[in-house]
Amino acid sequence: MFVGRQSELESLETAYQKGSFQFAVVYGRRRVGKTSLLRAFTQDKPSVIFFTGQQTVASENLALLSREMLGNSAAGAAFPSIQVALESVFERAKAEQVILVIDEYPYLAESDPGVSSCLQTLIDRHKDKSNLFLVLCGSSMSFMEHQVLGHQSPLYGRRTMQLRIDPFVVFDVAQMLPDAPIERIIELYSVVGGMPLYLSQLDSTRSTQWNLEHALLRQDAFLYAEPQNYLLQEVRSPAIYNGVIAAIANGCVRPKEIADVTRLATPQVARLLDALIDLRIVERVTPVAKATKRQVVYRICDNLFRFWYRFVPQYTGTIEEGLGAAVAARIVKRDLSSFVGPTFEEVCRQWLIRQVVEGELDVLPKAIGSWWGTNPATRHQEEIDIVLEDADGELVVGECKWRNEPVDTDVLETLERRSALLGRPIKQYYLFSKGGFSEACQNRATQASSARLVGLEQLL
Incomplete structure (x- = not known):
């Protein structure tokens, strides 16, 4: 079920209707729904090449790109190089409007480090005559922001639009949980946040306690392993990041406090916090309107991570004994109300912003x-x-x-x-x-x- 993202779809459609060369950069965290957005945008377009980069060697990515461009009948790499393959797309787009989506672009760039320079050359050479709608999409936030959008990138200044795809706000969450009453929507949002894939694991017809038991507090549940798997994909030393996130989840909100608990040096903690901010797991917060330098604190801004690190480590043994139902019942009875409180504040802030947008x-x-x-x-x-x-x-x-x-x-x-x-x-x-x-x-x-x-x- 595809919901939300109306403004993003409208932005892409408006750019497409111009009928000229367009270069869109679409980026955001894994699981946030970037690919679903681009599939929805391209589904009714007549000429689309949708290629997903793989974490493999350049020759394999070239073979996969060739199949997307020429059909599954293409044997091996039908083009001698990725540059020649991309050149052919630009040439084809002189006669018709073509959408080329390169999803997971960081993987392609990792396998062929010269691809960004190649695209720069092709864009500069063909943009005035080509009707290509080029989309580079990626989940590595730092790569997309620095190696595609950043001034050090060969592609700097070539984009015509960029879309950072953020997790759903609560109003979109409500669309994904259509059968849930308002109280349950806010409770479930506080537990898994606004990532569409996470929300798809829930049953809106069931209680919050049932969802905790079946979607989170079981060894075979996708969401049970997700925070750890995400860190394994994104960082080199997950253990020290685990320690920092756990410290914040348990009330340590300043670098010195985190350093004391984790026994890491404060400068190292500062670097780890910066990395977690880039990953959109942690945020740096100061008071609005009247702040001092000493009032900086760090909070977990991803609700699934906040829930997981608050509860799962202390109950891991119990959950692995198959007693997730008992853990869910205890959390709902003893802790859920206070846990939801900060999320309710965020929901109310989102509502105020919507009041502004709607002129109220x-x-x-x-x-x-x-x-x-x-x-x-x-x-x-x-x-x-x-x-x-x-x-x-x-x-x-x-x-x-x-x-x-x-x-x-x-x-x-x-x-x-x-x-x-x-x-x-x-x-x-x-x-x-x-x-x-x-x-x-x-x-x-x-x-x-x-x-x-x-x-x-x-x-x-």
């Missing part, structure tokens, strides 16, 4: 995130779940409560008090609640025109 919230976002800091009067740490900074300096602030009890007026009053610490004008206050709102809170919000209450049914 009149701001121009400069940044969105959270805020934390010390109250100078009480010397206690204070937090605000959502802070959206407008380009004009005004703020939209919000508090998110993932609990069954209705939110009362004290939550709004606390939000108003904490917001005063930011020293900026507040355009709008938002309260988001899983359990709804007390009558007193609703009356208080009605009286204050700048306060708005949002329940689950309004989010999705």
Whole structure:
């Protein structure tokens, strides 16, 4: 089932309709749905060559490319070189519009290091006369950003468009889980995130506990092995990366704290964190609107990794004894609510951005995130779940409560008090609640025109 990616499809289609030479760079993490997007884009086009680079020698990639270009009847490598094969595509595209997709381009470039320079020469020579729609697609984020898009690449400056494919936001997740109620959608999103392949492993008609047991907490489950397999594919020393991710999952959010737990040198931890950021597993976070240099923290931004490293290591023996059902039941009973809380905050931020896009919230976002800091009067740490900074300096602030009890007026009053610490004008206050709102809170919000209450049914 193909869902979402409408803006990406529209961008590709708009470029295709120009009928001139186009060079699109499409990149994103493994499992994010790049190939599915390109298959959807090319499915109704008359002339398409869809080649997937393999992690093999250049001669084998040449043979595979030849078969894609000439049909399965082509014996071996019908072209003497990849350069000649690509030259023929550019020539063919002078007479008709041709789409050439090279998926997993880093594998092709690894087997034939001269292919980027070859493409540069062909583009410069033929772009004014060719109707080729060239797509280079890859999962190696660092390679695509530095060796294709970067200024040191022979291809620098040749692209006509680039698309970084990110995981689904919660609204797309809801389309992939059509039979799940809103609460379960958010719970499952908090567990596996927005990767389409991960979501396809779930059963939206079943409970969160059932999905934990069958899709994650079994030795034969695809998602059980996925974080470890992903690291094995992407890094040379998975063990030290495991240690860093586990430290963050268990509350160590600063390099010095991670170094103390892992017994790695702080400079080494800094390099590992940079690599994990490139892999979109970890993110560097600072408070919005009023931050200091000391307030930098690191968080796991991939929900599957956050869940896996939070729970699986401590229950590995139990799971491997076949007791995944008992582990799932314990997690749901004891830990799930607090685990979902940070994801619920992110869902609410996504909803606010959608309100902006749809014209329901009149701001121009400069940044969105959270805020934390010390109250100078009480010397206690204070937090605000959502802070959206407008380009004009005004703020939209919000508090998110993932609990069954209705939110009362004290939550709004606390939000108003904490917001005063930011020293900026507040355009709008938002309260988001899983359990709804007390009558007193609703009356208080009605009286204050700048306060708005949002329940689950309004989010999705």
